[in-house]
Amino acid sequence: MTEKPMTSRRSFLKAGAIVAAPLAAVAAPAAAALAGDRSSERLARIEDERAIEALNRDLARQVSAGGSIAGLAEPGLVGLAFDPGAEPAEFTISADRTRASVRMACSAEFEREFEGQATLVQMARLQGNGAVRVTEARSFVGSYLRRRDGWRIERIELA
């Protein structure tokens, strides 16, 4: 299996902008004109990227809504957000379009309970602030599998 490094998000967005309108009219002369420069391959790649991005957005929403994510061993994780303007550091899709991986910056919010029995900690707990929320800049690393019904998350971690 070979893996191709994908275009940067910025170039991807450019391409997306180019193909956004023709999507509904792929048989139109303009789309046909693009066929000569491997536009169908590029279009497929864009579709894959969008599908994976949608998976990541759903995942972030699920985390922030308090849901637990199977396989994501990050105790206290209560929030996950991607900068919509940021470019993925890495976005690869296998040539046969069955596997993909992403590495991108994210901000992860954790709720950490105060540890110990120091007086300050005891008093803080007593007045209701027994934990603190901290936001950390992390790298979101995901791998994905394409099944018959579409892309699925295979594994994710916050590096």
Add this chain to the structure above:
Amino acid sequence: MPGPAYPAVENYRFDWSALDEATIRAALDKVAAAGPQCASGLDGSLAGRTMRIVADGGPYGAGPTLAYRFESGGRLTLSENGGAEIGAGYGALRLGPIAFFAHLIPGTLRGYAVALDEASGLVTVIELWFAGYDKRKREVMRSVSFGYAGDMPVSEERHKFSNRVEGKGFYWKQDGGAETLEYYPSIAYTHWVELTRMNKKQGYSAPADYIQLSETYDLYTRTECEFSGIFQAHVVDLNRAQQVGLRIGFNAADELEFYLFRGEGEWLGQIAKFEQFGDQVAGPMLPRPGPGQSAAIDATAKGARAVYRPLETMPKMSKAAVAAAVKANTLVFAKRTGAGDGAAGMAGNSLPSSGGLAGRNATIRYDGGPVMQYRFDGPEELSWRRDGKGDWTTARYRAWESVPGVFLFGHVLEGMPDYDGHIVCADFESGKATCYNGYLNTPYFANEAGARTLFGKLESEGVPDPGNARHTYTSEMLGRAITYNYSPGLTSMHLYSTPKTTSWIIFTPQGSGGLEWCGSGAQVKIRDGLYFLYWIEEACNGTLGTILINLRTMHDAGIGYHCGTEGLSMSQVGAQCRHAGRFDVERFFADIV
């Protein structure tokens, strides 16, 4: 046990009687008919008036409807919530437009204090009762409600809890002669110093209410929970520094104090507040299940309030238990996790430790104390010998160099009968050294730390002889309030309210001052802007806390010395600091700094 009206020992050392309801009722019955007196005379201007007070809201929901008829001779009749009329003695005072009056309800353990703003027609009603806290029936309970006087409300405005008094401080002298310093660093707690009734070296902390009556007037309450249980409330004119108020409760002699007072004050200052700009978040702080407040406590109950009850929660150990715990587990600067470590999170913002002492030898000669010889074998191991006798003992230590040439280091003295720890500030440029010598087996609870302050001279290669010069106690920290952020979300503020007291205030997530407590301590100047402080969490947690705070960098290095059921520990503490301001109180302590 009953003794003098105000104890000769600290409030938290006094054995307060467990008064029962019958005793309390008998004492109240003796004064209910006469009402409270006032050393400077009561105000009689309410006589002849009738008044209907409707307390239609407040933190605990609607309060009572009270129908008063004020008669001559300090008598009134009252109908509560349309009930039968009862007679009682009352006392009233005025401060500007505020009429403040109080009375008991004969035959009960209850009474009222009322602040009526005659200019606005708005009223704050404080219902008071004894025996509401089953473990300490002498503790006065209170419930605050707001409303109006008259048949109909004049507006939708009401008095309200407010944070505007937060950060202020006053000196007060009452007409009966009592003088206090009162600090208001929280929206739910207060700290005060008895200047005349008790030894002024030690301040105390207690739950409080802060209620705004108008632009000029506020109402403050304090209940001396954990101690006498006495309740005090006063209306304060913030501009003129005048007060009128009530004091009710049983003192250390188990005598009922029930009187109104006038007072004149002096402004001590305003320290910073840490809520968001525009945030007027206010109390009362309601109880939550936790140490000292069981899940049975109903936060919605009338008069519910958060009370920090450290005496109830502190593990109290015998000498034998301490010996066993220390033998089983003595951890010096070891990273520990889980319950009982006493320091998790308290070192998150510490200075990096220093290896600058490694390879050096030093002798510290403490005045009237030991001669300590040191060989700093490495960055975390030293050898010590006391008074030039016996074998050298190796010990684990850590050091921090707060200012070039000034080190804080600490170690436990293995083999000492009271498990001494030495926490030393050594100035290798001046040749001065000061030690906070922590020890256990103290008289009240064996696991509670004690501390001796040892001043001395440091001898080491290249270090000048300071002669008779030593570090000294200082008043330069007195009155200051400094915040300590130990790690994300863990921030407290120290208030150095007397030369021998450190009070600590825990911030709420909104940045308001919340729960507060205090203990004894000391303040020593090392250099300009560099101070070596300790406090003991007495009758609380038993920890000896020490910090070397650099007011130039606003960063501290510190060491905690603690013994509990989990063993003896010496641990690193450190915080990023902010200077919240300073109260002008030096003049009250010129004789004891």
